[in-house]
Amino acid sequence: MIAEKAVQQREKMDLTFRQGAKDCIPTLLGYISIGLAAGIVGVSSHLSVMEVALLSALVYAGAAQFIICALMVANSSISAIILTTFIVNLRHFLLSATVAPKFTKYSLLKNVGIGALLTDESFGVSSSKIAKGEPINDRWMNGLNVTAYVSWIIACTVGAIFGHLLSNPEAFGFDFALTAMFLALLVLQIESVLPSKLNHYLRLILYMAILMIVLSFLVPSHVAVLISTIIVATIGVVTDK
Amino acid sequence: MSIHYPTLIIILGCALVTVVPRIVPFLVVRNIALPEPILKWLSYIPICILTALVVENFIIQTNDNVKVNWPVIIVVIPTLLIALKTKSLSITVISGVGMMALLRFFLLS
Numbered sequence: 011m012i013a014e015k016a017v018q019q020r021e022k023m024d025l026t027f028r029q030g031a032k033d034c035i036p037t038l039l040g041y042i043s044i045g046l047a048a049g050i051v052g053v054s055s056h057l058s059v060m061e062v063a064l065l066s067a068l069v070y071a072g073a074a075q076f077i078i079c080a081l082m083v084a085n086s087s088i089s090a091i092i093l094t095t096f097i098v099n100l101r102h103f104l105l106s107a108t109v110a111p112k113f114t115k116y117s118l119l120k121n122v123g124i125g126a127l128l129t130d131e132s133f134g135v136s137s138s139k140i141a142k143g144e145p146i147n148d149r150w151m152n153g154l155n156v157t158a159y160v161s162w163i164i165a166c167t168v169g170a171i172f173g174h175l176l177s178n179p180e181a182f183g184f185d186f187a188l189t190a191m192f193l194a195l196l197v198l199q200i201e202s203v204l205p206s207k208l209n210h211y212l213r214l215i216l217y218m219a220i221l222m223i224v225l226s227f228l229v230p231s232h233v234a235v236l237i238s239t240i241i242v243a244t245i246g247v248v249t250d251k
Numbered sequence: 252m253s254i255h256y257p258t259l260i261i262i263l264g265c266a267l268v269t270v271v272p273r274i275v276p277f278l279v280v281r282n283i284a285l286p287e288p289i290l291k292w293l294s295y296i297p298i299c300i301l302t303a304l305v306v307e308n309f310i311i312q313t314n315d316n317v318k319v320n321w322p323v324i325i326v327v328i329p330t331l332l333i334a335l336k337t338k339s340l341s342i343t344v345i346s347g348v349g350m351m352a353l354l355r356f357f358l359l360s
Contacts, residue, residue, distance in 0.1 A: 036340035039348065061258050068266035078265055082258075091261050096268035101300060103272035108296045110280040118281070125277040126270050130304060135340075137297040183351030189308045189323060190330050190347025196301040197334040197343075211298055218302040226310045227317050235307060239299040246295035247288060 025145065030153020033139075034161075037131045040191045041158055042165045043184035048075045049169020055079035059170045066166035070159065071129070072188075073232065074098045075166075098232045104239060105133040112140065116148050124148065127155035134195035141202040210250065218242045322358070326351045 045066065052062035057079065065075055074095045081091045106125050113121055132154050139146055196215075203211050218238055225234035285293075305327070311318045330347040337343060 036344065039341075039344050043348075057258065058253050058255075060254050061262070064254065064259075065262050065265075068262055069269050071269055074265065074269060078261065082261065088257065088261055088264065092264040092268055095265040096272075099269045100272055102269070103276060104293075104296050104300065106273050107276035107280070108293045110277040111285065111290070111293075113277065114281050118278075121277040121281060122274055125274040128273050130300070134297070134301060141297065183348045183353075183355060186323065186326060186351035187344050187348050189305055189327065190334075190344045191340065192301050192304040193327065193330055193347075194334040194340045194343035196298065196305060197331070198338060198340070199297050199301060201338060214295065215298060215302050218299055219306045222303055222306040223310065226312060231307050231310070231312055235300070235303040239296065239303055242299045243292050243295040246299075247292050250291065 025147045025150040027149045027153035027156075030150040030155075031157040032153075033135055033150070034132070034154045034157040037135060037158065037191060038161055039184075040131060040187040041161045043187045044072045045162050045165025046169035047185065048072060048079075049166040049171070050173040051076055051079050052166070053170045053173035055083045057082075057170070059167065062170035063163065063167045066163050069095070070127070070162060071095075071099050071102075097236075101130075101232070101235055101239070102128060104236075105130070109133060109136055109140075112136075112146055113148065113151070120148050124151050124155065127159050129155075129158060131191065131195075132158055134192065134199075138195055138198040138202065141199050143202070210246070213249075214242050214246050217245060322351065322354055326354055 048066065049062050052065065052075070053059065057065070065078065069075060069078070077094060077098055078091055081094060086094075106128055109128065110121070110125070113124055116124075132151075135154060136146055136151060200208070200211060200215075221238035221241060222231075222234055225238055228234075229237070308323045309320055309327075311320050326347060329350060330343060333346050334343040
């Protein structure tokens with residue numbers, strides 16, 4: 011009874027807004043470096059600092075922001091830009107569907123707030139916590155999401171303001187921050203898998219890699235991400251014993 | 252420090268099509284209990300998406316061809332070993348970025 015209480019107490023302490031913010035810190039290098047780059051690309055695509063800030067606050071999606079800038083420079087039509095953004099960000103539907111069942115007991119408003127700020131990174135951190143069997147709640151998720159959101163807007167805006175000073179952020183290897191982070195999140199995800207299921211998961215990762223590379227020759231990479239995820243998750247269910 | 256009208260329309264439109272797929276599952280799941288096979292399917296999404304987000308960087312798509320991104324593939328291997336050894340997000344990211352910076356430095360010099 012006492013031990014149970016102690017566990018509950020610890021879980022409560024671990025699940026504060028502050029802890030969520032703390033759990034966001036390892037991902038910040040990714041947000042900040044890509045945000046700075048997105049700001050630089052924004053101003054070099056003739057957006058004003060205000061427009062870059064608004065874009066990062068309202069769209070809040072790295073890959074999409076780069077693509078929006080590229081399409082604006084190429085003088086694409088407004089409808090083409092919006093349609094492309096929709097396809098690029100459609101993977102968020104899968105991310106939200108994965109995390110949403112954990113938040114059904116909270117209010118509608120809280121669910122909308124958590125969903126609106128879900129990104130690849132906050133999804134990665136929360137799903138690795140879920141995979142480890144640890145509880146998550148609204149305050150922790152908001153701490154994670156809001157910290158990321160604020161850092162992103164600041165990074166994009168600072169990037170836009172100082173855009174002309176740092177012309178080649180790639181030389182510092184910062185663009186690799188996201189790849190390294192997704193790789194680490196994948197390792198953490200696998201680590202929490204039962205040993206008896208490990209082979210099943212490793213096989214799915216191999217299928218994913220092969221399918222992604224094959225599809226890259228046929229469709230844009232953001233479409234490849236969607237198609238291969240849908241196919242391999244289905245293979246996962248069908249071959250699951 | 253200005254916002255042009257067409258740009259504003261693009262930003263608002265893109266914001267709408269980004270936020271809707273993010274929110275809809277949260278609204279649907281509140282009202283409908285998902286069947287077991289769907290929940291199982293969703294349990295495979297994290298490893299699939301995370302693998303996709305890593306592998307996406309192995310190739311560079313241009314208008315008319317596909318190229319292998321060798322620097323990324325070379326640095327991913329030691330980064331994976333560091334991730335497996337440390338199980339730490341921050342150590343993996345920082346050492347990955349450092350190794351990529353070193354590789355670029357030696358490739359460019």
